[in-house]
Amino acid sequence: MHCSNSNNSIYHSFIHRKGVREPMKIICSKSDLLTGVNIVLKAVPVKTTMTVLECILIDTSDGVIKLTATDMDMGIETVIEGDIIEGGHIALNAKLFSEIVRKLPDSQVTLETDESCKALITCEKAKFNIAGRSGDDFAALPVVEKTNAYSISQFSLKEIIRQTIFSTADNDANPIFSGELFEFSDNTLKVVALDGQRIAIRKIELKDSFESARVIVPGKTLSEVARILPGEIDKDVNMYITPLHMLFEFENTIVVTRLIEGEYFQVERMISSDYSSKAQVNKRNLQDCIERASLLVRESDRRPTIMGISEGVMELSMQSQIGTMNEEIDISREGKDIEIGFNPRFMLDVLRVIDDEEISIYLVNPRSPFSIRSDDGTYTYVILPISFNSGI
Amino acid sequence: MHCSNSNNSIYHSFIHRKGVREPMKIICSKSDLLTGVNIVLKAVPVKTTMTVLECILIDTSDGVIKLTATDMDMGIETVIEGDIIEGGHIALNAKLFSEIVRKLPDSQVTLETDESCKALITCEKAKFNIAGRSGDDFAALPVVEKTNAYSISQFSLKEIIRQTIFSTADNDANPIFSGELFEFSDNTLKVVALDGQRIAIRKIELKDSFESARVIVPGKTLSEVARILPGEIDKDVNMYITPLHMLFEFENTIVVTRLIEGEYFQVERMISSDYSSKAQVNKRNLQDCIERASLLVRESDRRPTIMGISEGVMELSMQSQIGTMNEEIDISREGKDIEIGFNPRFMLDVLRVIDDEEISIYLVNPRSPFSIRSDDGTYTYVILPISFNSGI
Numbered sequence: 085m086h087c088s089n090s091n092n093s094i095y096h097s098f099i100h101r102k103g104v105r106e107p108m109k110i111i112c113s114k115s116d117l118l119t120g121v122n123i124v125l126k127a128v129p130v131k132t133t134m135t136v137l138e139c140i141l142i143d144t145s146d147g148v149i150k151l152t153a154t155d156m157d158m159g160i161e162t163v164i165e166g167d168i169i170e171g172g173h174i175a176l177n178a179k180l181f182s183e184i185v186r187k188l189p190d191s192q193v194t195l196e197t198d199e200s201c202k203a204l205i206t207c208e209k210a211k212f213n214i215a216g217r218s219g220d221d222f223a224a225l226p227v228v229e230k231t232n233a234y235s236i237s238q239f240s241l242k243e244i245i246r247q248t249i250f251s252t253a254d255n256d257a258n259p260i261f262s263g264e265l266f267e268f269s270d271n272t273l274k275v276v277a278l279d280g281q282r283i284a285i286r287k288i289e290l291k292d293s294f295e296s297a298r299v300i301v302p303g304k305t306l307s308e309v310a311r312i313l314p315g316e317i318d319k320d321v322n323m324y325i326t327p328l329h330m331l332f333e334f335e336n337t338i339v340v341t342r343l344i345e346g347e348y349f350q351v352e353r354m355i356s357s358d359y360s361s362k363a364q365v366n367k368r369n370l371q372d373c374i375e376r377a378s379l380l381v382r383e384s385d386r387r388p389t390i391m392g393i394s395e396g397v398m399e400l401s402m403q404s405q406i407g408t409m410n411e412e413i414d415i416s417r418e419g420k421d422i423e424i425g426f427n428p429r430f431m432l433d434v435l436r437v438i439d440d441e442e443i444s445i446y447l448v449n450p451r452s453p454f455s456i457r458s459d460d461g462t463y464t465y466v467i468l469p470i471s472f473n474s475g476i
Numbered sequence: 477m478h479c480s481n482s483n484n485s486i487y488h489s490f491i492h493r494k495g496v497r498e499p500m501k502i503i504c505s506k507s508d509l510l511t512g513v514n515i516v517l518k519a520v521p522v523k524t525t526m527t528v529l530e531c532i533l534i535d536t537s538d539g540v541i542k543l544t545a546t547d548m549d550m551g552i553e554t555v556i557e558g559d560i561i562e563g564g565h566i567a568l569n570a571k572l573f574s575e576i577v578r579k580l581p582d583s584q585v586t587l588e589t590d591e592s593c594k595a596l597i598t599c600e601k602a603k604f605n606i607a608g609r610s611g612d613d614f615a616a617l618p619v620v621e622k623t624n625a626y627s628i629s630q631f632s633l634k635e636i637i638r639q640t641i642f643s644t645a646d647n648d649a650n651p652i653f654s655g656e657l658f659e660f661s662d663n664t665l666k667v668v669a670l671d672g673q674r675i676a677i678r679k680i681e682l683k684d685s686f687e688s689a690r691v692i693v694p695g696k697t698l699s700e701v702a703r704i705l706p707g708e709i710d711k712d713v714n715m716y717i718t719p720l721h722m723l724f725e726f727e728n729t730i731v732v733t734r735l736i737e738g739e740y741f742q743v744e745r746m747i748s749s750d751y752s753s754k755a756q757v758n759k760r761n762l763q764d765c766i767e768r769a770s771l772l773v774r775e776s777d778r779r780p781t782i783m784g785i786s787e788g789v790m791e792l793s794m795q796s797q798i799g800t801m802n803e804e805i806d807i808s809r810e811g812k813d814i815e816i817g818f819n820p821r822f823m824l825d826v827l828r829v830i831d832d833e834e835i836s837i838y839l840v841n842p843r844s845p846f847s848i849r850s851d852d853g854t855y856t857y858v859i860l861p862i863s864f865n866s867g868i
Binding site: 180183184187188189209210211212213214215372373375376379380406407408409410411412413 | 572575576579580581601602603604605606607764765767768771772798799800801802803804805
């Protein structure tokens with residue numbers, strides 16, 4: 085079957101198992117089932133017109149108990165421990181099924197289905213009967229061949245996502261803003277996110293060298309991957325890349341996502357290493373101070389916080405309809421005095437994901453982007469300033 | 477001044493301090509200020525047409541730093557430690573002021589006001605300027621004379637509210653449903669809440685004997701009192717009662733509330749001590765089982781959970797559009813077999829606030845209220861059944 089919209093969806097095939105509505109019966113522990121359900125639940129769309137996507141598919145056709153959910157952009161599949169008494173598959177409403185499993189006693193759970201796709205869930209003396217669907221129309225995840233694995237520790241992947249994801253834009257006309265660039269070259273992974281007003285770049289050294297690759301991964305997928313990942317330092321995530329898809333594999337779980345098409349921005353060209361002022365400041369002090377300043381900004385407001393840098397001191401001030409605030413912080417400075425305005429929330433997003441006690445801010449002039457970056461290139465954050473001479 | 481609506485509002489007087497817009501200046505610790513602000517914040521109405529009620533009044537006219545907020549039904553006043561450099565008063569927007577205080581460094585806070593009611597908040601190097609109001613139009617709390625104190629430990633009051641408050645009705649045509657009866661006689665306090673479909677009664681023995689009193693306290697006030705109360709076992713709350721108002725006093729805080737007028741129901745007449753069946757059941761098992769049953773009920777649904785009691789076993793079942801469940805629990809039974817339907821949420825509300833491991837359910841017939849009560853009269857919960865023969 086030729087599927088013309090394969091570029092927009094991860095699905096090139098559907099399950100067509102004719103006459104497989106024989107009864108299924110599986111037994112597994114409540115805790116294994118709950119863990120599995122909670123993992124795939126992250127792929128169930130909140131709103132959808134395809135009601136089958138509101139379901140979790142439970143399938144034993146590969147000889148294991150596999151749970152699958154998908155929103156057509158991203159699919160999650162996880163295998164749980166358990167006994168297959170009779171093979172088969174069923175799709176159950178994800179919300180209801182997860183609520184039931186959560187509330188079952190901590191014991192063995194039996195799931196049985198009949199020819200009419202009714203499911204009987206038994207655990208100790210509790211019995212639930214709910215209606216299911218055959219799952220014949222459930223969208224199968226695209227096959228991503230596992231030839232070339234890019235490996236990274238769970239911890240590092242979880243961290244690098246957290247440290248960049250805030251710079252993606254949710255619903256932008258340009259889909260590239262909603263994704264993150266994952267660039268592998270030799271033994272480094274560089275991740276870039278940008279939304280038109282700021283850039284986040286993180287670089288990490290990997291244990292091995294890998295073939296070069298450059299893909300744009302949807303931010304939503306990365307958020308969910310970061311949420312599911314246990315984040316262990318000594319366990320790896322393997323990533324596999326095809327022209328259209330990417331697969332994340334860890335423990336008993338795979339996440340398959342479509343990739344965002346297009347050419348990512350040449351961020352190196354956007355960032356200048358020249359600066360006229362450099363301020364070194366205690367991160368915690370700066371963060372606390374900007375948090376106070378941000379109290380005077382309401383959601384819709386685009387008023388800047390103003391940062392004035394002079395010899396030994398940074399003055400932060402904020403002026404809005406609500407009130408005014410100002411505060412001084414001790415710093416060490418190189419270069420010229422400068423005054424610059426910025427969105428306090430953008431600055432907070434950055435400061436919250438930097439672990440360093442002392443940070444360096446590099447500024448060119450009040451109209452040019454300024455950056456917060458580490459000497460070793462681990463992180464570079466760039467923020468576009470807001471003009472404040474005219475605005476207030 | 478004669479105030480004709482004094483019955484509906486706790487306010488019979490307003491502050492009229494002419495020419496007191498002299499600058500005020502106080503100094504206190506951030507933590508004391510924050511504790512105080514968080515206490516009075518509970519009385520600030522979420523929605524109000526009187527913008528002054530969105531404020532916290534800070535007043536030093538009694539020689540102490542007093543914070544006050546009110547929604548006209550309930551007022552909270554708390555005194556905080558600190559130095560009064562210049563006496564005065566000011567009303568500051570509660571939301572903004574509390575956010576600012578929360579984010580200040582953990583240090584001494586100075587609050588200064590000027591003739592135009594601008595407030596300057598300084599803490600270490602942080603300075604906030606926000607607009608305030610004189611507070612001249614701030615409603616004063618009614619004076620409740622502290623002649624006759626009813627004392628109870630903070631812990632007991634907090635508990636007895638938690639154990640009954642769910643049986644009040646929020647927005648009922650009959651305001652008595654929204655309050656709780658507090659009945660003092662000798663050395664007992666009896667608290668009753670009922671909403672037309674259920675009754676909650678708790679009795680507690682007090683350390684001393686008190687004059688008899690019978691008042692209806694708004695449920696909202698009690699919720700807030702329970703929230704503010706530290707809940708210490710060895711510290712008391714003193715309550716003072718007037719015909720229209722009630723005052724709760726603990727630590728540095730007072731809560732003043734209007735009372736609900738009217739005659740409370742004669743609940744004793746509604747409850748029969750006769751029964752045809754008595755079931756003794758493990759509370760935890762029953763609660764877990766009903767929690768599972770409640771998964772099959774959506775908000776708008778009024779389908780009952782059905783409880784069938786026979787020799788040695790209780791069968792709980794639930795049938796809805798979503799699915800069916802049933803489960804058996806071992807019990808010990810006295811009397812006849814019986815089957816009764818009830819709202820699972822009502823039953824859960826009761827079970828969640830009973831500490832006993834084993835509980836006794838007393839039933840008369842499928843159409844009569846059934847009760848869960850302790851032998852010593854500490855608690856009596858009554859629930860109206862739902863007919864299930866016709867409904868399904």
